[in-house]
Amino acid sequence: MNSFQYQNPTRIVFGRGSVDKLGELAKPFGTTILLVYGSGSIKQTGLYDKVMGQLNEIGANVLELPAVEPNPRLSTVKKGIEIARAGQADLILAVGGGSVIDAAKAVAVGVPYDGDVWDFCIRKAVIRDALPLATVLTLSATGSEMNGNSVISNWEERQKRSFGSPFAYPKFSILDPALTYSVPRNHTVYGSIDIMSHVFEQYFSLTEHTPLQERFCESILHTVIENVGGALTDPGNYEARANLMWAGTMQQDWASHGIEHEISAIYDIPHGAGLSIVFPNWMEYVHTERLDRFVQYAVRVWGIDPAGKSDQETALAGIEATRNFFTRIGAQARLADFGIGAEHLDRMADEAVRFGPIGSFKRLDRQDVRNILESCL
């Protein structure tokens, strides 16, 4: 096991109706609140009214940054920073999924910073302060509600970059599984794949002697695998929604998914869909790096019987089970499913390794990334 430091200050308020506690939770942070949200679905579901009711009750002055994109854009973040500064916001409140929360984080760290907030994404500056941030989560996926990471797209330059900072942890996050009943079916699918992919990035590690961490990872994978069906069949299944939501929160972000980011930086496809395509191919490409871990994955997570199989056969059977599962719940397996061909492979490969080789399990250089992308076509 490697040395590490761990601290997570976010207060989680989990359960049915927990949004009714928003007012009392927000009150200590001040009177002016910048509400950040997405496409407006929170208006259709009535959540917007509920949130405003809570904020009115504590006499808050509410500013708004609506229409945050699924891959949140730098331009939107900058608009939010201006609104927050002009209105002297005391608290940034994200109501939505990972994209909305990521945008709100960028606003929170951008407000007290004199330069361009993009500096944090390209490592030109270090985050030293932030406005307080809180979240009401409406989609189980990224774990962004309980970490200090954010991914922002610079659409003009077709770049997708991330930052992470202890200052960007939410002060509190409200997790009400019932709020996820109304998410579109494909968001439930892609969100589940996103959770699993985050776990993969942690699980397929070269660090040895981490049995507890590996089993925690397997626990999250099992929980997603066992509950996504229930949520798809009956969108109002509280227990399935609660288990997906808690699984999404307990996996915590730690790295960007480099290759997929380059796809969705150029094509604006759903992040989870990109992951569904990339991950099985990445697994096939790297599995010989650490065959034992892939065998363990196949046996423990997918129940592959290793009897009569070589280690490689067992490992590949686990990878195939992964791909089949993604397809079964309704995600895509090939870039062609989105009409994407080979035309930008070189550019995506260039961008992915812009700051050097990526990945820690196997360091991927430009050619590796291109090979994996090609296998995704």
Added chain:
Amino acid sequence: MNSFQYQNPTRIVFGRGSVDKLGELAKPFGTTILLVYGSGSIKQTGLYDKVMGQLNEIGANVLELPAVEPNPRLSTVKKGIEIARAGQADLILAVGGGSVIDAAKAVAVGVPYDGDVWDFCIRKAVIRDALPLATVLTLSATGSEMNGNSVISNWEERQKRSFGSPFAYPKFSILDPALTYSVPRNHTVYGSIDIMSHVFEQYFSLTEHTPLQERFCESILHTVIENVGGALTDPGNYEARANLMWAGTMQQDWASHGIEHEISAIYDIPHGAGLSIVFPNWMEYVHTERLDRFVQYAVRVWGIDPAGKSDQETALAGIEATRNFFTRIGAQARLADFGIGAEHLDRMADEAVRFGPIGSFKRLDRQDVRNILESCL
């Protein structure tokens, strides 16, 4: 799944040599530090000198509360409160295992309180403030390094009581697995049983639809089961020690182990030894309350093959496997092993239910407790 709130502010600094960061970690809290420790083994191992070196380097004024007992006593806590008040301590620093940390917590919450610190243990007062607290852990066991709970013995009245408070979380905890190399063999045994017992109290729950929580519990149990042998065979096995330590920290305290407390309140036997005796008998007594959970435990944790067995047979096989494991690693199975007979059964049963029936899996009244204790003889 039930609704809940979750927050854990403790900063964990984990790894070989992490005690070398003590100075910089402690510095922000002030200049006068009350060092709390136990029997003095930290002087033999050189840890005391290392700690003092770190504290001298930052120019700290160090006060001392030595000789904290394995079941820490109220009288010792009160002595610590006096020392901290007289010397105007800024930070309480526990260097030791769960007992030392628990005592330090009681000192930390007791200093700013006008009344008797025992009030917190008997629910006569609510904790509203505390001095900052930090820990250097030398024994993997209770999770006390990452929670706000404490268990204190009032030896005069033969009572053992607990308190818990958000104010009693350590600000930081230094976890260096190498510091546990030198603990006596039986502390490694009892500490491991303590970790497992804490998990049992969470695992054997009536709450349904908690697959992730159950799998996390199983992950911790597997990690202890797989690593305790390595630590006993080779006390300097870093990886085994690291895995036990992280397992102990990741299980977090949530309730007192009521029945065992009554045994060690009267007999001063090691807490882990008491748990080793009580738990298998408690399991046998309550297993019909929720047979499915005990079957799951037997199959997933101990690999019991349910084929050809009734659910009850499978459940009982899992309980027997637990008892056998405790015995195999060197713990006791009967009170008689400590020369304890039936003479105080009634008194222990009375004390255990002093505030009403105990336990949530099955509410145990006085007769239940007496029955379980009798099966432990």
